[in-house]
Amino acid sequence: MRVAVIGAGYVGLVSGACFAEMGHEVVCLDKDPARVASLLGGRVPIYEPGLDEMVRANVQVGRLSFSTDLAPAVRDAEVVLIAVGTPARHSDGRADLSYVYGAAREIAEAVAGYTVIVTKSTVPVGTGDAIERIIRRHRPEARVAVVSNPEFLREGAAIGDFMEPDRVVVGTEDSRARAVMAELYRPLAERGAPVLMTGRRTSELIKYTANAFLAMKITFINEIADLCESVHADIADVADGVGLDSRIGARFLQAGPGYGGSCFPKDTLALLRTAQDYGVSLRLVEDTVSVNDARKRAMARKVIEALGGSVEGLTVAVLGLTFKPDTDDMREAPSLSLIDALQRGGARIHAHDPAGMEQARQHLEDVAFFADPYRCAAGADAVVLMTEWQALCSLDLALLREAMAGVVFVDLRNAYPEEQLLRHGFFVSGIGSAPKRPRPQVVAADGPAMIDRSATHFGMPPSDDEDDASATGRQANGHSLALTV
Known part of the structure; x- marks a missing residue:
């Protein structure tokens, strides 16, 4: 089938590539010439495992192309997907449908012959009705059907979610449109994917x-x-x-x-x-x-508590910035609230993320970014594991501990067994379990006398990988370690 996808962002690009992989002829359209030029040059502008290879392979065989010229692609298409953004409006939290309605108007001007117009964007109930009214108003004679087909893609696992879905939801009351959508998804249905045909408003509400x-x-x-x-x-x-x-x-x-x-x-x-x-x-x-908004703010209090009640003048290394692993998406990431609160408390922030630092720089100020987690932790009074990237869940804990000035490890993903962290001399603060060791207190250099570093093992002898010099005590960044029992 001939498919046009309006919007070459996350949903549009993944959907277009996957439909091409299924054997359809797909054109992805976008108003951003730089994005289209990047895609034409084989550079995928979003981070999603497996997407680069799928895009390149389908471009090479001629099933996938990119353009800024909407009219010819829509005119030739049997199915037109609307996959533009619907961000929350800052004023009231409602979905901003201006891009959806703009796409509908452009489709109305270009459509020719019977065409199924599919809403892939996440839209409130009744949006399909509004799209249909727009098209009828601009082109009363147009032979179209407006269908809801919500996406259920998890960032970091989108290819698998599309090609092996839990379900495909199609919302329309038009029997001809149902037949077209059944043909569009036939390759998945033949592999056993459930296809739920329902009403348009019901489909919109399911997502x-x-x-x-x-x-x-x-x-x-x-x-x-x-x-x-x-x-x-x-x-x-x-x-x-x-x-x-x-x-x-x-x-x-x-x-x-x-x-x-x-x-x-x-x-x-x-x-x-x-x-x-x-x-x-x-x-x-x-x-x-x-509750979720409050929880993001509470995570900073957990870090501050682990550091004895104050982070003034201390260095905190945040490992993982994106809202989840295997994506570079920083939208509404809990790390943003955490870092903001720690900075307001007087902390210096070191940060590392395997893929999201370029995006993070657009949201964060006065943060030192590091390409390596161990350099990020160097001289830090505490490490906070924020995102459970595989690389960050398999760190060399001895090397990490040696790099740090302090001993606090705040594991906000419970990625490491507490016993493993304790063996390496960390004070551990995780989620959903009370600390089992005394809490350390980090103080300024002119505070209480610095204690023997072996005390940071809370009664445990130094591990074999510590040399004599490291076992005699440490002072870095103008701070030393004392214990509060």
Whole structure:
């Protein structure tokens, strides 16, 4: 089939590449000449594992192309996908549909013959109705059907999610459009992918409902993690015990610093605004949003507490900046709230991320960025593991400890067994379990006398990989270590 994709951003580019991989002829359209030129030159402007190879392979065989010229691509297409951004408006949190409506107007001017217009962008209930009105107003004679086909792509796993989906949702009341969409997804259906055909408004609501539920699941386990810390229970075991229940499942039960990214924050807000428009109260979703916002701020308090109640003049190394691993997306990343709060508390920030530092520089000021996690930790009073990149979950802990001035390791993803960190001399502050060792207190150089470094092992002898010099004590960055028992 001939497919035109309007918008070569994350959703549009992944969808276009995957449809081409399925055998369709795809043109991805974008108004940004630089983005199109980059794609034509074989450079994919977003970080997504496997996407570069898929784009290059399908360009080479002629199934995938890129252009800024919308009219000919739409005129020749059987299916036109709208995959433009729908960011939350700063004024009220509602989805900004200006790009969607603009695309609809351009499609109306260019469409020829029977065409199925598919909304891939995440849009509130009733948006398909509005798109249809726009097209009818501009081209009353146009033979089109407007279909909802929401995406369910996880950043970092988008290729797998598209090619091996849990489900494909298609929303339309038009029988001819259903047949076209069935043919579009036939390669996936033949491999066993469930294809749910439903009404257009129902389809639009499915995406928001799914994201709101997952956001609530994350927020719920984070609140239980707080309770675990108070009652000296272990959140990892609690989550395992709950997740083994087939009615609940283990996914999205990993406690952490709160959700972020391009979907959950804006989609929960958009769903709330839609409910308000119809006079419906969604109390659980409202609480999810407020609890998650508070949790991001609370993570800075956890770091400050681990450092004895103050970070004034201290250096904190933040490992991982993106909202999740395997993406360079910094939108609503919990690291932004954490770093802002620590800076307001007087801390100096070192930062490292395997892929997101270029994006992070656009959001952060007065931060020292490092290409290597060990250089990032050099001289730091504390390390905070913020994002569970594989490379950051398999660090050489002896080397990390040797680089640091302090001993505090705040593991906001519970990526390391606490016993492993303790063996390397760290004071450990994780999520959902109470610290089992005394908390260190970092003080200025003119404070209490510096103690023997062996005391930082909390009664444990120095490990074999420490030399005599390191075991006699350390002073770096004008700070020394004392213990509060």
